[in-house]
Every structure is written in structure tokens, then in C-alpha cells.
Amino acid sequence: MIDLEGLLIENPVVAAIRNDNDLNKVKDSNVHIVFVLYGSLLSIGRICKELKEKKKVVFVHLDMIEGLKSDQKGIEFIKEYANPFGVITTKQGYIKYAKNLGLYTIQRIFIIDSLSLDTAIKSILASQPSAVEVMPGVASKIIKSLEKQIRLPIIAGGLINTKKEVMESLAAGAMAISTTAQELWE
Template sequence: MNMLREMLMENPIIAAIRDNKELEKVFKSKASIVFVLYGDILTIPKICQRLKENKKTVFIHVDLIEGLRGDSAGIKYVKEYVKPDGIISTKTSNIKYGNALGMYTIQRIFVIDSLSLKTGIKNILDIKPNAVEVMPGVASKIISFLNKEVRTDIIAGGLIKNKKDVMDSLAAGAIAISTTEQELWEL
């Protein structure tokens, strides 16, 4: 079993943080894996460093970092200067660059119709991220279908508001869920 899969299975609730206020709250939470959904090229190294000092596993959503280009140099910068445990991106090129640098990669896909599902499956099979974050995470049928099609660890994210949403996503085959709902960080 790979290390990322073990981490996700042991810590299925992932804190997704959007600002410095949530950063301060995540330090006190039970969540040990954190998805950073904000920052810029000047602040992201310090955000990552603080999370690591507090024994958190850190994934940076590189598409959301201001001033960071989604190219090989940008991903190399993240690896060498930000030093997260891995990256998240909707862009297959970023996942490809991250894979080439030996980083953990999570491909985020938005499933809004059958075409986006088909495209998502093709991209996952071509690029081979370590895991896939399916949005919205409350789409249990899609999670179950995708789980059978791609044989890649699935993380459910988006619109997960309560314990039932968490349980439904996990029961459908997600290995973990990411959420901004701070009460769920304590599950």
C-alpha cells in the first residue's frame, strides 16, 4: 500500500482552509491532513512551514496560489521552496509536472455532466495522479462509478456539510473527504 493511501485511510477527514483565520483554527483541530486553498507566492512558503511545524500533512492547491504559473517551473518552485507533501490541481499539466518531480499529486475534477465525467476518467487514466478529488463530494453515485472505472484513490470534496455527507461519501467508495466545515475536522 502506498504512503498517501495509508495517510488518507488513517485520516479520512481533510481540513480545507481558505484564509489565515482557518489556518489558526486548523492547528487546534484533530485534522492531520490540510488542503491549502489560498495564498500567494510570497505567503505560501510560511503557511506551509507553520502547518508542518504543527505536524500537519500539507497539500497545496497550486491553481489557487496567486502569482504562481501552472508550468514546470512553477511546480518546481513549489517543491523546492514551499515544500508541501503534495499538490492539488484541476490542470493535468500540473499533475504531470508534479508526478515527474516525485510529488504526491491529487487531480481535482468537477463532475457536472456525463461529458465532464468522461473527460475526467480519460485524464486520470492518462496522467495517473496518486488520488482524485471529486467535486461535488455529495455525488455518491458518481464516486461509486468513478471508483470502479479508474482504480485510483478518491477524495470527496465540495458541499460536504454534515456527518451523513461524510458517511455517504465514504460508503460510496471515497477513501477520504475534504471540507471547510470546521465542526467536521473533529470527527
């Protein structure tokens, strides 16, 4: 089994792609890990296949796949037909089921206030994902607080558009960052 933490340490910039134009650009980039934030039941297999042919480590965001029903069969479909390295979701139940299928899991959380931080920590401790993606990723204080309490790899995502923001997120304790800013993929 691959060590996700080591993979993130070696590849701290993760490409987050939202369309086929991003897909075509990321295939020839130096980025090793790709978060797929788009697609449908008809296209997700092709998207993952193209990325894996370029030796990319693929995570599919379950909540963003058009036509995917929010249940266990939907996760089984993704595992069978797209076969990503792992999945991303905001849903605690998806994390548990995907882990049972042998997929790596990233729980995406949105922190807007102290209540959402407390709720997120409880959810993370209950579901035990492989890693956590914190949104917005420019929230270094939140990253430091989470790192102390959950002891899992943290990926900062959202609103990260400059090298300075990448460095700040990593300095705050994030193991990696995800970004749609193509200039940071190199």
C-alpha cells in the same frame, strides 16, 4: 515513501483551508491532512511551514496560489520554497510534472454531467495522479462509477457540511473527504 492510501484511510476527514483564520484553527485541530486553497508566492512558504511545524500533511492547490504562473517553474517554486507533501490541481500537465519532482498529486475534477465524467476518466487515466478529488463531494453515484473505472484513492470534496454527508461519501467509495466545515475537523 509514504502510502497515501493508508494515510487517507487513517485520516478520512481532510481540512480544506481558505484563509489565515482557517489556518490558525486547523493548526490546533485533530485533522492530520490539510488542503491549502489560498495564498500567494509571498505567503505560501510561511503557510506550509506553520502547518508542518504542527505535524500536518500539507497539499497545496496550485491553481489557487496568487502570482504562480501556470508552468513547470511554478511547480518547481512550490516544491523548493513551500515543500508540501503534495499538490492539487485540475491540470493534467501539472500532475505529470509534479510527480516527476517527487510530489504526491491529487487531480481535482468537477463532474456536472456524463460528458464531464467521461472526460475526467480519460484525463485521470492519462495523468495517473496519486489520488482524485471529486467535486461536488456529495455525488455518491459519481464516486461509485469512478471507483470502478480508475482504481485510485478518491477524495470527495465540495458541499460536504454534515457528518451524514461524510458518511454517505465514504460509504459510496470515497477514501476520504475534504471540507471547510470546521466542526467536522474534530
